[in-house]
Amino acid sequence: MDDDKDKVDPISGGFSSDPTWTFQGDYSFFGSDVREHSVLNDFGWNCQPPLPVFDRIDSDAVGNSMSLPEVGVGVVASEVRTGSVDEARDVSMSNPLVSSSSSEDRLETSTASGDAASGGKPPSSERAGKLKKKGPKKIRQPRFAFMTKSEIDHLEDGYRWRKYGQKAVKNSPFPRSYYRCTNSKCIVKKRVERSSDDPATVITTYEGQHCHHTVGFPRGLMADHDSPYTRQLNPSSALQPINYSRQQFLDRLHVSRVSQSRPQLVLSSDQSRDHIHHKLPQTSSQGSHVDQGLLGDIVPPRMRNQ
DNA sequence: CGTCTTTGACCGGCGC
DNA sequence: GCGCCGGTCAAAGACG
Numbered sequence: 582m583d584d585d586k587d588k589v590d591p592i593s594g595g596f597s598s599d600p601t602w603t604f605q606g607d608y609s610f611f612g613s614d615v616r617e618h619s620v621l622n623d624f625g626w627n628c629q630p631p632l633p634v635f636d637r638i639d640s641d642a643v644g645n646s647m648s649l650p651e652v653g654v655g656v657v658a659s660e661v662r663t664g665s666v667d668e669a670r671d672v673s674m675s676n677p678l679v680s681s682s683s684s685e686d687r688l689e690t691s692t693a694s695g696d697a698a699s700g701g702k703p704p705s706s707e708r709a710g711k712l713k714k715k716g717p718k719k720i721r722q723p724r725f726a727f728m729t730k731s732e733i734d735h736l737e738d739g740y741r742w743r744k745y746g747q748k749a750v751k752n753s754p755f756p757r758s759y760y761r762c763t764n765s766k767c768i769v770k771k772r773v774e775r776s777s778d779d780p781a782t783v784i785t786t787y788e789g790q791h792c793h794h795t796v797g798f799p800r801g802l803m804a805d806h807d808s809p810y811t812r813q814l815n816p817s818s819a820l821q822p823i824n825y826s827r828q829q830f831l832d833r834l835h836v837s838r839v840s841q842s843r844p845q846l847v848l849s850s851d852q853s854r855d856h857i858h859h860k861l862p863q864t865s866s867q868g869s870h871v872d873q874g875l876l877g878d879i880v881p882p883r884m885r886n887q
Numbered sequence: 888c889g890t891c892t893t894t895g896a897c898c899g900g901c902g903c
Numbered sequence: 904g905c906g907c908c909g910g911t912c913a914a915a916g917a918c919g
Contacts, residue, residue: 744892746911759910763890772910 726786734758734773734783740791742771753777764793 742760750757755775762769769789776782
């Protein structure tokens with residue numbers, strides 16, 4: 582192990598100081614506010630507010646703007662302004678990440694306006710009579726995406742999801758899956774797709790904010806209820822700062838990954854464990870940062886508490 | 888039997 | 904107007 586690699590660049594969050602973790606290209610990917618949220622925790626990434634305001638997350642843009650760290654999570658943290666479309670467009674115009682035209686535009690318009698009601702197919706009789714009335718321009722849901730190296734598409738994140746659709750992605754051999762939070766009162770959605778550039782990379786896009794706590798890992802995940810990981814996932818256990826050393830964290834995480842055969846958000850393949858060991862930037866626990874759900878590591882509080 | 892996934896059809900926006 | 908495309912619905916099937 583080379584401790585030199587554990588130094589953390591407060592600006593880059595450690596990625597830029599290590600070639601393996603370098604986000605190639607430039608930080609425009611993160612917008613101008615990159616300095617303000619590049620704080621890493623033991624998890625590898627911890628977006629601290631304020632996040633840059635993007636018009637959208639565009640997986641194409643993501644792929645073009647960055648190269649993923651070999652292991653771990655490449656974060657495309659973003660917040661979509663909840664306001665008028667025009668407002669958001671103004672943001673996009675000033676953000677180099679945001680392309681002028683993308684499918685996400687269409688996504689925004691279609692999902693936010695009707696959401697559960699508009700997109701699908703009501704009974705034919707109903708369909709004929711119930712012509713879409715143009716409601717007020719949709720309110721955009723906060724949205725962010727991240728990229729993970731994983732063989733598993735749908736990564737556990739502490740919430741339960743119901744898959745409601747799958748579509749082939751243009752210019753990609755991999756389909757995109759659509760998930761919705763199983764909590765009936767929760768409107769959070771999630772898209773999962775593999776990068777066509779790097780099939781080992783899973784791009785997960787969340788939309789909206791959970792209005793409830795995590796449900797834990799009902800499928801037997803994270804049985805170690807006292808792990809730092811669990812503490813971050815479970816609000817009830819996240820009441821205190823995480824005190825594990827990085828080494829302890831990695832050891833525990835490794836055990837859980839191997840035993841469960843289910844890679845978690847930050848980590849990917851087992852063979853990369855040593856790699857992670859070397860490459861994970863070392864930071865303090867940022868003890869004040871405790872949160873609910875895995876999203877707590879990514880979504881800034883103001884996004885979650887809107 | 889309840890829950891979840893699969894899958895074909897449909898909707899609406901956008902570009903041409 | 905038409906076709907493309909992303910997103911969604913919902914019936915049917917699979918699964919535990």
